[in-house]
Amino acid sequence: MPKYKDIARKLIRKIDSDDMKQGDKLASIEELMKYFDVGKNTIIQVLTLLERQGYIYQVRGSGNFVRKHRRHGYINLLEANGFKSTLQGFRLGSEMLDLKVIKPTTEVMANLDIPEDEDVYYVKRLRSIEGRKFAIEKSFYVKDIVPYLNQEIVEDSIFRYLIEDLKLKPGFTDHFFRVGKLNKENAELLNLKIGDPTAFLESIYYLENGRPFDYSKILYHYEEAQFFIQGASNTEF
Amino acid sequence: MPKYKDIARKLIRKIDSDDMKQGDKLASIEELMKYFDVGKNTIIQVLTLLERQGYIYQVRGSGNFVRKHRRHGYINLLEANGFKSTLQGFRLGSEMLDLKVIKPTTEVMANLDIPEDEDVYYVKRLRSIEGRKFAIEKSFYVKDIVPYLNQEIVEDSIFRYLIEDLKLKPGFTDHFFRVGKLNKENAELLNLKIGDPTAFLESIYYLENGRPFDYSKILYHYEEAQFFIQGASNTEF
Numbered sequence: 001m002p003k004y005k006d007i008a009r010k011l012i013r014k015i016d017s018d019d020m021k022q023g024d025k026l027a028s029i030e031e032l033m034k035y036f037d038v039g040k041n042t043i044i045q046v047l048t049l050l051e052r053q054g055y056i057y058q059v060r061g062s063g064n065f066v067r068k069h070r071r072h073g074y075i076n077l078l079e080a081n082g083f084k085s086t087l088q089g090f091r092l093g094s095e096m097l098d099l100k101v102i103k104p105t106t107e108v109m110a111n112l113d114i115p116e117d118e119d120v121y122y123v124k125r126l127r128s129i130e131g132r133k134f135a136i137e138k139s140f141y142v143k144d145i146v147p148y149l150n151q152e153i154v155e156d157s158i159f160r161y162l163i164e165d166l167k168l169k170p171g172f173t174d175h176f177f178r179v180g181k182l183n184k185e186n187a188e189l190l191n192l193k194i195g196d197p198t199a200f201l202e203s204i205y206y207l208e209n210g211r212p213f214d215y216s217k218i219l220y221h222y223e224e225a226q227f228f229i230q231g232a233s234n235t236e237f
Numbered sequence: 238m239p240k241y242k243d244i245a246r247k248l249i250r251k252i253d254s255d256d257m258k259q260g261d262k263l264a265s266i267e268e269l270m271k272y273f274d275v276g277k278n279t280i281i282q283v284l285t286l287l288e289r290q291g292y293i294y295q296v297r298g299s300g301n302f303v304r305k306h307r308r309h310g311y312i313n314l315l316e317a318n319g320f321k322s323t324l325q326g327f328r329l330g331s332e333m334l335d336l337k338v339i340k341p342t343t344e345v346m347a348n349l350d351i352p353e354d355e356d357v358y359y360v361k362r363l364r365s366i367e368g369r370k371f372a373i374e375k376s377f378y379v380k381d382i383v384p385y386l387n388q389e390i391v392e393d394s395i396f397r398y399l400i401e402d403l404k405l406k407p408g409f410t411d412h413f414f415r416v417g418k419l420n421k422e423n424a425e426l427l428n429l430k431i432g433d434p435t436a437f438l439e440s441i442y443y444l445e446n447g448r449p450f451d452y453s454k455i456l457y458h459y460e461e462a463q464f465f466i467q468g469a470s471n472t473e474f
Contacts, residue, residue, distance in 0.1 A: 175465070180459060208294075227413070229466060
């Protein structure tokens with residue numbers, strides 16, 4: 001991990017442990033250089049990263065200020081590495097309903113940009129939070145990039161396995177979001193009624209080199225799931 | 238507008254007019270310097286901005302590549318300036334249902350961080366797309382920051398008025414997203430049935446200086462609205 005990412009992580013922990021609030025002013029660049037014992041360029045990289053991630057905002061000529069995720073239990077849609085990281089403090093479960101190697105459907109081919117004879121891992125999981133049904137997730141992984149999966153990996157964290165064991169470097173993500181009604185099969189899995197609302201999230205995860213490796217479709221329980229999106233500063237022009 | 242933002246805008250238009258696809262390689266920094274007749278620092282600012290906004294991704298040692306919004310008609314939740322800009326090419330309508338100055342409710346006070354005696358503009362609008370009911374939007378503006386609104390402004394674009402006429406500088410945004418069921422009043426407004434699904438978006442818009450000025454609550458027609466979120470590169474660490 002590059003030094004500035006390590007320091008960014010430490011600074012986020014410090015913001016939390018100092019119990020800083022929305023709008024609280026961060027220490028100056030000089031103070032941060034001293035505190036972390038690094039050079040100015042590193043601190044500037046740290047602040048740029050934290051601004052992009054929505055942890056702080058910069059006011060020209062005035063300094064850097066804290067942004068706070070102010071609602072507990074919301075899923076941060078801009079954190080790309082699976083949903084576990086954004087629901088810390090909750091007891092999360094993952095039950096594997098299916099795992100097999102298949103040939104892609106037309107939809108999967110289009111979203112993963114692969115030909116019809118390319119093998120994909122198909123994983124279906126039932127997610128729970130605090131013991132309550134939370135979401136049905138169907139994922140499709142390009143087998144050429146993710147050569148092996150088993151139940152243990154699938155019920156723990158696939159993303160941790162991809163990053164720590166397979167040494168993959170996830171780059172960016174496209175999310176598509178709609179609202180709809182549950183059909184019979186999915187309503188039964190979530191202990192809901194046919195026609196009840198659901199949030200439907202499709203995500204395409206790309207490697208750093210731009211190649212898509214994971215296409216996932218998630219149906220959320222409408223009473224359990226809520227989402228959070230922190231827009232970066234100055235996104236419009 | 239700073240020069241690099243102007244050039245960023247031109248480069249986006251060029252990517253479109255050249256009909257570049259996901260994964261197509263962008264011209265080199267040297268070529269872009271020559272094409273736009275600017276220095277290296279400006280081009281690096283342009284590329285940093287476009288990466289942050291999800292238009293390109295950078296592969297170290299290899300260059301810059303195009304990302305493409307690949308689905309038409311999806312609302313980009315990361316574009317902060319109202320919903321008009323992300324639905325270009327569609328005929329959008331906005332009917333004012335209510336406009337008045339009120340004292341804030343507890344909910345509005347909390348989200349706008351104002352005391353109970355602070356005046357706010359309350360605006361209720363019915364949004365349409367291609368003549369079809371699309372969303373019900375209730376917005377609350379701090380009157381101290383937005384001193385005047387009328388029907389003409391409200392039915393055109395409040396954000397354009399804020400930026401171009403009031404010279405406000407929007408900074409960042411928090412979005413909160415849930416799914417629920419419609420009650421009688423809202424179902425009637427959207428020509429739907431009681432209990433039908435709806436996407437419920439709450440947004441808090443902040444000025445560049447970190448002060449919240451707009452709290453909006455939108456109920457979307459579940460068959461009309463779909464959302465798009467383009468995660469920036471390397472958001473995780």
